């Protein structure tokens with residue numbers, strides 16, 4: 001994606017060939033700043049503090065975190081220590097564990113002296129593959145958008161609601177939920193995006209609006225509670241969201257509030273799509289509600305808001321009555337029955353075991369891709 005005419009990925013090796021550069025997403029949309037990671041501990045901290053976030057990007061950063069660790073200590077103990085450190089950063093996105101398992105499989109049998117180079121190469125491969133997967137998701141997600149556009153008057157936009165940020169900032173490039181939207185826009189299909197602000201951290205207002213704006217896609221930010229009303233009044237043609245973990249049966253964990261949008265979509269006959277690359281599928285799980293770990297984040301994210309002050313400085317404000325407790329579950333689970341389709345790199349599948357197994361037979365059987 002381009003920012004100010006310059007093509008960026010969200011993570012890339014620094015010029016020195018060993019450090020790793022990321023876009024600091026805690027500073028967006030007001031400041032475009034990068035950070036350079038030098039150690040596995042810094043990579044872990046970047047994930048925990050959400051300098052980087054979004055399931056695929058969390059996985060990519062963890063992979064580079066292992067590479068950084070192998071420069072520090074490539075022994076077996078060093079490898080296992082780095083894997084454990086990075087695995088403990090955020091619990092819900094399964095891409096993190098997928099990437100770490102892949103790094104372990106690549107490195108464990110190598111001699112320690114060969115590990116650093118192999119780790120950098122594997123991390124780079126994971127990033128390149130993520131870009132390809134997301135681009136393919138975009139191609140498959142374009143079809144339902146085109147279908148809806150075909151039923152509209154010429155020039156009338158397809159109104160798509162999205163929640164959180166599942167765009168290029170959440171991946172290495174392109175995004176998942178936003179990839180079909182970018183491709184539709186680039187192909188001249190008129191689209192307009194309703195962007196849920198996505199309290200408490202406002203990934204929609206801060207990140208999705210930022211990247212859609214940078215790409216020139218028409219969009220409108222709405223309060224999280226507005227979606228149901230817009231659907232009742234025929235102002236939403238479809239919903240597309242991302243996911244942090246999808247079970248083998250098609251239950252979908254995504255940013256808190258996604259479930260409410262799925263309920264409203266179901267009640268109003270609005271198609272509800274979830275876009276995901278295959279590393280987001282947890283083939284071991286069959287019941288999302290019972291089995292997907294839901295991250296509980298600090299109460300301060302609910303009690304305080306970050307914004308741009310009149311003086312042009314970024315400031316944090318308390319918005320909750322002093323003394324009140326706040327709870328902050330960061331994700332919820334949308335049952336498969338509320339999902340119209342899963343948009344993957346191999347096509348659009350029904351949200352069911354059979355649907356996913358048809359597209360990914362080797363993964364459903366437990367074989368490596």
Ligand code: MRU
Pocket residue numbers: 053054055056093163164165166167170171175176177203241242243244254255330
């Ligand atoms: O807490 P975040 O910002 O990491 O949550 C991100 C989401 O919920 C995204 O929708 C999900 O990771 C899919 S990203 C392609």
